[in-house]
Amino acid sequence: MISDNGSNFVAGEACLREVWSHPEVQSVLQRRQCHWKFIARRAPWQGGFYERMIGTVKKCLRKTLHRQKISYSELQTIVVEIEARFNNRPLTYLSDDFSQREPLSPSHLIHGGLLSPLIPLAEEDPVDPSHVTRKKPSNIISISTCMQIQLRTPYYKQKILERTSPIISSEAFTNTPVARIGQHNDCFLASDTDIGTYVNKAMAYPYLKNETLYLSMGGETCANNPPRSSCPTALQEMAELHYRFLNVDYIQVVLDAWRTQGCFNTIWSSMGYNFVGVQAQFPAEVAVGCQLKVGILIANKGWAAPINYRSAQLVLHHVSTKTEYVSALAGADLRRWLPGQQQKLQFSMTLPTNAPLGNYQVLLLLPDGDSQLRNRPEYNIVISNMIYSDSPGRRLNLVGSFNAVP
Numbered sequence: 001m002i003s004d005n006g007s008n009f010v011a012g013e014a015c016l017r018e019v020w021s022h023p024e025v026q027s028v029l030q031r032r033q034c035h036w037k038f039i040a041r042r043a044p045w046q047g048g049f050y051e052r053m054i055g056t057v058k059k060c061l062r063k064t065l066h067r068q069k070i071s072y073s074e075l076q077t078i079v080v081e082i083e084a085r086f087n088n089r090p091l092t093y094l095s096d097d098f099s100q101r102e103p104l105s106p107s108h109l110i111h112g113g114l115l116s117p118l119i120p121l122a123e124e125d126p127v128d129p130s131h132v133t134r135k136k137p138s139n140i141i142s143i144s145t146c147m148q149i150q151l152r153t154p155y156y157k158q159k160i161l162e163r164t165s166p167i168i169s170s171e172a173f174t175n176t177p178v179a180r181i182g183q184h185n186d187c188f189l190a191s192d193t194d195i196g197t198y199v200n201k202a203m204a205y206p207y208l209k210n211e212t213l214y215l216s217m218g219g220e221t222c223a224n225n226p227p228r229s230s231c232p233t234a235l236q237e238m239a240e241l242h243y244r245f246l247n248v249d250y251i252q253v254v255l256d257a258w259r260t261q262g263c264f265n266t267i268w269s270s271m272g273y274n275f276v277g278v279q280a281q282f283p284a285e286v287a288v289g290c291q292l293k294v295g296i297l298i299a300n301k302g303w304a305a306p307i308n309y310r311s312a313q314l315v316l317h318h319v320s321t322k323t324e325y326v327s328a329l330a331g332a333d334l335r336r337w338l339p340g341q342q343q344k345l346q347f348s349m350t351l352p353t354n355a356p357l358g359n360y361q362v363l364l365l366l367p368d369g370d371s372q373l374r375n376r377p378e379y380n381i382v383i384s385n386m387i388y389s390d391s392p393g394r395r396l397n398l399v400g401s402f403n404a405v406p
Contacts, residue, residue, distance in 0.1 A: 002037045004047050009038070014061040066187055066195055067222050068250070084115040129327045135167040138323055145175045148216050148307060150184035151196050154204045156191070157181050164203075166210035173214065173309070173335055182216030183208060188246070189234060189254070190223035212242035213338060216307050218271075220247030221254040229254050231263035242304040242339060255316040273334075274302030278342060280399045282362060289353040289404050292316075294362060296399060300337050300381070309369030310334035310381065313394065314347040317361040317403075325349065326365070334366065334381070357404050363388060 003009045013036055019025055029035065039046035060082045070078075087110065090103035107115050158164050160177075167178050172274050187195035198204045208217070221229065238246075246267070248255070258264040278297040286292045294314060312332040316325040327349035337343050345364075366381035367374040380395035388396040 136357050141216050146178050148182050150182045166207045185219035189229040198386045218245035221251050229259040240305050244304045270303050275383045288355045294347040297376040298343045306334045313365040315363040319359045321356045361401050362399040
């Protein structure tokens with residue numbers, strides 16, 4: 001063991017000297033060839049090799065944690081992962097044969113072989129096994145192909161996909177890597193670069209404005225940094241970059257400042273989509289056996305569109321008999337109901353000749369697109385000014401009513 005001449009080390013060595021003089025302890029230390037060596041006084045460069053390692057570990061911790069508060073068990077997991085990667089570093093080749101693929105590492109000396117990291121970072125080129133390349137997203141994404149993931153910075157996505165241009169409308173929702181990788185800003189407004197989120201803001205912002213029209217954008221704040229972290233900048237950037245979510249638990253000093261400055265409620269009501277019914281048009285009476293046409297105008301006053309596929313359906317509900325007729329809107333995809341736009345929905349369906357006469361409620365159903373969720377009302381989208389109060393548990397949107405006549 002080697003160390004500098006810090007007062008703690010010197011005092012510790014003096015305290016342990018009495019223990020080391022015990023015959024049994026000496027025997028163990030000699031058998032294992034253990035001894036404590038101090039570097040020369042006033043010669044800190046002699047400890048450069050371990051100072052370099054300490055600095056690298058600190059850098060890994062800073063990159064991983066930033067200013068997050070984590071539990072002791074979480075810290076243990078992170079430190080063990082850093083230790084595994086650090087001890088996998090190559091020291092030297094084991095022979096003069098440079099085609100040998102695995103150099104000697106500290107892990108070989110401690111554990112007899114390389115330690116497997118929790119997250120694989122590289123793969124071999126099948127044509128040239130000596131060439132190691134970054135894995136492509138298609139190899140590391142094991143979740144459903146219709147779901148999106150997020151990366152920490154725009155630079156990561158551009159580097160992995162080897163592409164600097166943003167996604168375009170025709171590429172969106174195609175289940176390809178470019179259409180599945182969103183952004184997670186882990187230190188929103190915490191510094192001029194959001195603690196490393198942006199390498200070049202002048203290039204990153206226009207890129208993200210287009211990307212986040214179709215891809216998930218969210219994260220959390222991590223440091224109070226006024227005036228950048230104050231309401232004016234927060235409102236502007238979250239609207240421009242189409243924020244869909246933000247951690248409500250962290251960091252409270254920034255969130256409390258938004259409450260004091262009066263923008264907290266605006267932020268929380270604007271993130272993601274916020275559909276509002278603008279206008280509806282249909283006849284007051286429809287004869288059975290005839291066609292009913294319903295026009296609905298919906299505005300999205302939020303900062304983003306829904307992230308998962310959803311359809312739109314028209315439901316005709318007979319007030320007395322509870323008979324219902326459903327018609328789906330062909331080609332409807334709520335992921336394309338972009339912020340600031342209005343959507344004109346045109347439904348057309350024939351009222352059956354045997355349909356009960358009397359009053360019908362016209363309802364709009366916006367279910368989840370997943371086959372396992374579409375029949376679960378808790379996943380339906382409810383429009384704030386169109387709530388169907390007669391049966392709130394069904395989470396339908398009331399458009400109006402008409403009478404069916406002979």
